[in-house]
Each structure stands twice: as C-alpha cells, then as structure tokens.
Amino acid sequence: MTAPAGxxxxxxxxxxxxxxxxxxxxxxxxxMPWDLELLAVDVAPGDIEVRLVALVLPLGPVLRLAETVVRQALADVGRERTLLRLVITDVDATAFDQGP
Structure with missing residues (x-):
C-alpha cells in the first residue's frame, strides 16, 4: 500500500x-497559514516533480545526492517505482560567489 499524495x-x-x-x-x-515549500512538490499517481533552487555549483553532485535521498524516502512509503523529476528552476546568486 502506498501513502496518500499529501x-x-x-x-x-x-x-x-x-x-x-x-x-x-x-x-x-x-x-501564509501553510507550508509554502509543499507547493514545490507535485505528486501524481505515477510521477513526482520537485522544483528546486540551487544554492551551490556544480549541480551534478548535488542532484545525484538529492536523487539518492529522495528515492530512499519514496521507497520508505512504497513509491520506489515512481518517476522522479528534480527540476532546477533557479540558481541563487550566492552559488556563483563560491570558490572552487
């Protein structure tokens, strides 16, 4: 049994x-009287989209870690086969200020 969308x-x-x-x-x-961050997550029966702002660069390692962490959380609620989309909608200006 899978968990409800909320x-x-x-x-x-x-x-x-x-x-x-x-x-x-x-x-x-x-x-607002609710958690606005929940608006960044869309849950449908077969897929989940999470809209994110990057605070650091490069994106590759951060997104791989995010995928691992979110996939584990989904497995814990019976949604391990759900299509997952992590969408970077913006890059915070501070990400460009960090040195190598």
Missing amino acids: TVAEVVLAAVRKVPGLRPATPQVTR
Missing part, C-alpha cells in the same frame, strides 16, 4: 531539506 509530498520535502545546496522553489509570499 503524505508523500511531505516525505519528499523532508528528504530534500536534508540535502545541502538545494532548497524548494517557493513563491515569494509571506504570512
């Missing part, structure tokens, strides 16, 4: 929060 979104969001260098892409709104 629970899956919360599980995915909790996993993403563990990955340094990424944050959920959220609208610039204040004082």
Whole structure:
C-alpha cells in the first residue's frame, strides 16, 4: 500500500531539506497559514516533480545526492517505482560567489 499524495509530498520535502545546496522553489509570499515549500512538490499517481533552487555549483553532485535521498524516502512509503523529476528552476546568486 502506498501513502496518500499529501503524505508523500511531505516525505519528499523532508528528504530534500536534508540535502545541502538545494532548497524548494517557493513563491515569494509571506504570512501564509501553510507550508509554502509543499507547493514545490507535485505528486501524481505515477510521477513526482520537485522544483528546486540551487544554492551551490556544480549541480551534478548535488542532484545525484538529492536523487539518492529522495528515492530512499519514496521507497520508505512504497513509491520506489515512481518517476522522479528534480527540476532546477533557479540558481541563487550566492552559488556563483563560491570558490572552487
């Protein structure tokens, strides 16, 4: 049995929060009575899309770590076969200021 979509979104969001260098892409709104970061996660029966902002470069290692962490979280709720899309919607300006 798989978890309900709302629970899956919360599980995915909790996993993403563990990955340094990424944050959920959220609208610039204040004082909303719910977790705006949940808006960065779309859950459908066969796929999940997570919109992210990169805080560090290069993207490859950060995205590989994010995929590993999120896939493990999905396996824990019975969604291990779900198609996962991690979409970088923006790169924070501070990512360009970091040295090699």
